[in-house]
Structure formats: C-alpha cells, structure tokens
Amino acid sequence: MDETERLSVTRRDLLITGAVSAVAPILPVGPADAQETPPSAGNSMQVAFTVNRSGRKLELDPRTTLLDALREHLHLTGTKKGCDHGQCGACTVLVDGVRINSCLSLAVMHEGDTITTIEGLGAPDDLHPMQAAFIKHDGYQCGYCTPGQICSAVAVLDEIKAGIPSHVTDDLTTTLEASNIEMRERMSGNICRCGAYSNIAEAMADVARSQT
Ligand code: FES
Numbered sequence: 094m095d096e097t098e099r100l101s102v103t104r105r106d107l108l109i110t111g112a113v114s115a116v117a118p119i120l121p122v123g124p125a126d127a128q129e130t131p132p133s134a135g136n137s138m139q140v141a142f143t144v145n146r147s148g149r150k151l152e153l154d155p156r157t158t159l160l161d162a163l164r165e166h167l168h169l170t171g172t173k174k175g176c177d178h179g180q181c182g183a184c185t186v187l188v189d190g191v192r193i194n195s196c197l198s199l200a201v202m203h204e205g206d207t208i209t210t211i212e213g214l215g216a217p218d219d220l221h222p223m224q225a226a227f228i229k230h231d232g233y234q235c236g237y238c239t240p241g242q243i244c245s246a247v248a249v250l251d252e253i254k255a256g257i258p259s260h261v262t263d264d265l266t267t268t269l270e271a272s273n274i275e276m277r278e279r280m281s282g283n284i285c286r287c288g289a290y291s292n293i294a295e296a297m298a299d300v301a302r303s304q305t
C-alpha cells in the first residue's frame with residue numbers, strides 16, 4: 094500500500110468511526126445493553142428520624158428524597174413539590190432548626206435528625222406566630238408556595254437573631270437587624286408565582302417586631 098492509498102484508508106476509517114459514534118447515543122438501549130441495574134427492593138435502607146415531634150422509621154429506596162419521604166411515605170403533603178430541582182423553595186422544611194430544600198436531600202442522610210414541616214409548626218387552633226402573620230397580612234394567594242415560605246421565614250428570623258450575615262449585610266461589627274432588605278435577600282430562594290412578596294415581607298416584619 095503506497096502512501097496515497099494509506100492516507101485514503103485512514104480517512105475512510107475515520108469517517109466511519111465518526112458516523113458510528115455520532116449515531117450511537119440515539120440508538121435505543123435494550124435490557125441486554127443496560128449498563129446499570131437500579132437498586133431493587135432488596136437494596137432498601139432504614140432511616141429513623143423525628144418528624145414533627147414524633148419518632149418515625151422508614152424502609153426506603155436510598156434514592157428517595159426527603160421531600161418524597163415526607164409526602165409519599167409519611168403523607169405529610171403540606172410540604173410542596175414545585176420544581177424538584179432546588180429552584181423554587183416550595184419544599185423548604187427545617188432540619189435541626191435550619192431550613193433546607195427537601196427535594197435536594199436524600200432521606201437516608203437524615204438519620205437521627207429532627208425535622209419540622211409546616212404541619213409541625215402549628216395547628217389550625219394553635220398557629221405559629223408566622224402562620225398567623227401570613228393570614229393577617231394576606232401573605233399568599235393560591236397558597237402553593239406558602240408552606241415553604243413560612244418555614245423559610247421562621248428560619249430567616251432565627252438566622253438574623255443568631256447574627257448570621259447574608260449577601261447584603263454590610264456591617265459585620267454591629268448587631269444584625271431584621272431589616273426589609275435583609276429579609277427580602279434571605280427569602281430570595283422562595284419563589285411565589287402569585288407575587289405575594291410585599292405581604293410576606295410585612296408578615297415577617299410583624300413577627301420580627303413582636304420578638305424584640
Ligand atoms: Fe424543592 Fe423547588 S421543589 S426547590
């Protein structure tokens with residue numbers, strides 16, 4: 094094979110290889126081709142935690158999010174699934190007093206933790222002050238984001254009281270105050286498609302004033 098033929102074969106091989114690799118990702122993958130086998134029920138894990146002051150034990154697929162464990166396994170449907178991607182805050186719950194997006198956290202990571210959902214903050218005849226303030230100030234319209242907003246709002250006031258700075262805190266040497274800008278910044282991860290933001294801020298300011 095002379096040099097011209099060798100180059101021509103190499104170029105043809107390259108074109109064939111490129112075409113195959115471009116098509117490969119869109120070919121259907123049959124069961125025999127599957128590279129990973131999802132965990133079966135036999136691969137479930139146990140987790141025990143406290144939810145709203147009650148000890149709970151669950152046997153879960155380890156891929157179950159805390160949000161799904163709460164909603165689908167414990168039937169605490171007050172916590173809402175908005176985006177399931179950590180972008181809306183509808184799934185906010187308190188874990189050991191700190192707010193988290195429960196859609197971004199695996200349930201089995203919470204062994205021994207204390208979890209509070211909207212159902213555990215207060216009851217219809219014994220509302221948490223933040224729940225009462227949201228009602229007083231009309232801090233909602235459709236209400237879908239509201240459980241997450243309220244859990245977040247409770248944690249925000251605790252963060253400010255604990256002196257934890259935010260992106261807009263400009264003076265780290267003085268006592269932090271629950272100013273409008275501090276509260277709005279800290280609530281920016283909780284989206285409300287109804288746009289109840291001003292009323293939510295008023296509700297939070299009301300509770301903050303009552304705590305001083
Ligand atoms: Fe968790 Fe949107 S559902 S952040």
Ligand code: FES
Pocket residue numbers: 232233234235236237238239284285286287288289
């Ligand atoms: Fe409707 Fe917030 S009250 S999304």
